[in-house]
Every structure is written in structure tokens, then in C-alpha cells.
């Protein structure tokens with residue numbers, strides 16, 4: 243990447259996944275596969291979001307292992323550490339410093355609109371951590387610290403990406419660059435692409451599949467074995483109707499729609515094609531077929547993840563190297579930000 247004050251932002255991809263529990267099919271299809279697909283197109287930075295994870299309680303005895311587990315998933319899914327920089331978010335201290343500056347740029351009214359905070363804090367908002375509230379501001383710092391232009395995420399992150407753009411625009415406006423210079427922070431584009439940008443819970447077709455869902459039956463974890471996958475799909479909520487022959491007829495059937503979407507994404511086929519094969523059949527036939535497709539697609543990723551997790555030293559080498567490469571990009575951007583804000587610097 244060129245220096246922080248270059249005229250036109252260089253294309254750069256950045257994203258992360260929280261170290262808040264087991265990775266699941268939604269993370270894999272909505273995020274991980276997208277990181278892998280784009281990694282050779284432009285510089286790519288992928289972090290394990292441990293700072294975000296602690297916005298809700300994480301057992302300190304498990305956090306480092308969870309961080310390695312996510313890194314193992316990145317590698318097992320096909321991220322090439324020679325190409326993508328893979329690193330723990332907390333290892334690049336500039337994230338937290340820029341987040342503080344952005345806490346002073348973002349407005350309370352913006353954060354008050356964030357639906358993820360409302361969902362995660364539930365009925366007891368006063369008991370949520372302040373970190374959970376300012377989570378989207380840290381996310382803005384994660385992205386803008388690298389002057390990232392493309393951010394592959396699942397559909398649930400769209401609103402946070404809009405807030406990142408608002409932070410960038412307000413910072414540019416308030417602190418700006420000298421007259422005639424281009425804006426300091428580029429406005430990043432969310433990349434919400436692919437066949438499964440919002441995988442739903444297996445227990446509730448209206449709720450997103452999530453790491454933090456208390457029911458393990460709601461999700462297929464990347465570390466689940468074939469029996470667990472088959473059992474979870476067998477128990478997945480459905481309706482009594484056979485599968486229809488048109489996509490429109492699935493619209494009012496969220497659970498059925500979700501299973502068809504998962505099948506299509508994992509088998510690399512269109513949903514229409516899947517329906518053409520299974521129209522008229524009930525879930526007694528469809529579920530075992532889906533389980534087979536899921537085991538076939540995820541089995542190799544699971545096996546490679548397990549192999550890597552038995553070699554934590556190798557994962558640590560990747561994370562250390564990634565953190566150094568990330569810091570080399572982040573530090574000059576933070577230094578320039580500090581200068582624009584006017585901090586003392588002798």
C-alpha cells in the first residue's frame with residue numbers, strides 16, 4: 243500500500259469475525275468464503291475480532307484458544323497467509339486508539355439507531371457493556387485504520403458499514419486534509435455478495451444463525467462432525483408441506499426457504515435448480531440429501547481445522563506475522579490521524 247496521504251485510496255479488502263464462540267455455517271458462507279474468493283484480487287487483511295468479542299463476557303481462560311480456532315478456520319477455508327494478513331485485532335493497538343478518536347466523532351443519535359445493539363442488549367439495555375454500545379465505532383476504526391475500500395460481510399452488518407461511512411465522512415469534514423487534497427478516509431463499500439448473505443437459524447427461520455444463540459441446535463458449527471450435522475438438520479424446524487416448484491412459493495415459508503438456500507450455497511447450485519430436483523418431495527427426503535451435501539462440503543474444512551488446531555505454534559506464527567504486516571499499514575494512518583486531530587507530538 244502507498245503512504246497514508248496518497249491521492250487515491252488503493253483498493254484494499256478488510257474484514258473480521260468475532261472470537262465469541264464456534265464458527266458456523268452463516269459465518270462460512272456469508273463471510274469466510276468471500277474473504278477467500280477475493281484474496282488474490284487486492285491486498286487483504288482479515289482479523290480475529292477479540293476486542294469485539296469481549297463486549298459480551300468471554301472466559302479469559304478460553305479467549306486465546308477461541309482466537310486460534312478462528313484463525314484455523316480462516317486457513318482451513320483457504321485463506322493463504324502469504325497473501326492475506328491474518329491477525330488478532332487486539333495485537334494491533336492502533337485499533338483501540340483510533341476507536342477512541344472515532345468515539346468523539348460519532349454521534350449518540352447514530353448509535354441509538356443500531357439494531358444489533360437493540361437485539362443483543364435485549365430488555366436490559368442498562369446492563370449491557372458500554373463496549374457493546376460503541377461496537378460499531380470500533381468497527382469503523384478497524385476498517386478505516388487500513389483505509390479499506392471493500393468490506394466483505396454478511397447482510398446483518400450493512401447498518402454498521404453505513405455508520406463507518408458516516409464516521410469517515412464526518413472525520414473528513416471536521417478535520418479534513420489541507421485544501422485541494424483528497425479526503426483522508428475513503429468511504430468503504432460493503433461487499434454483501436454470494437448465495438447466502440443471511441443464513442437463518444435452524445430453529446427459527448426469522449432469526450439469523452448466530453454464534454451467540456444459546457441453542458447449539460440452531461446452527462451448524464464448522465467443527466461439527468457428520469453425525470452432529472445430520473442430527474441438527476433432522477431436527478431443523480420445517481413445515482408439513484412438500485417443497486414447491488417455484489421460488490415465490492417459498493417466500494411465506496422461512497424455514498423451508500432457508501434449507502433450500504443452504505443446500506444451493508453448499509452444492510454450488512441455484513435455488514431454482516434445487517427446487518426443480520426436489521419439488522413435490524417432503525422434508526423426509528430433502529433433509530437427508532441436505533445433510534449429505536453439508537457433510538461433503540464442510541468435511542474437508544473441519545478436518546483441516548482440527549489438524550491446524552493441533553499445531554497452535556503454526557497458527558501463532560501466522561498470527562504474529564499477520565500482526566506485523568497489519569501494524570505496518572495501520573501505524574502511518576494512525577500517525578496521520580493524530581496529526582490531523584492536533585495531538586501534541588514533539
Ligand code: ATP
Nearest residue numbers: 260262268272273395396439440441451452453454
Ligand atoms: P455473534 O452472535 O457473537 O455476533 P455472529 O454469528 O453474528 O456472532 P460475527 O463474528 O458477529 O458472527 O460475524 C462475522 C461475520 O459473519 C460478519 O461478516 C457477519 O455479517 C457474518 N455472519 C454472521 N452470521 C451470519 C449469518 N447467519 N449469515 C451470513 N453471514 C453471517
Ligand code: MG
Nearest residue numbers: 260398452453
Ligand atoms: Mg454478529
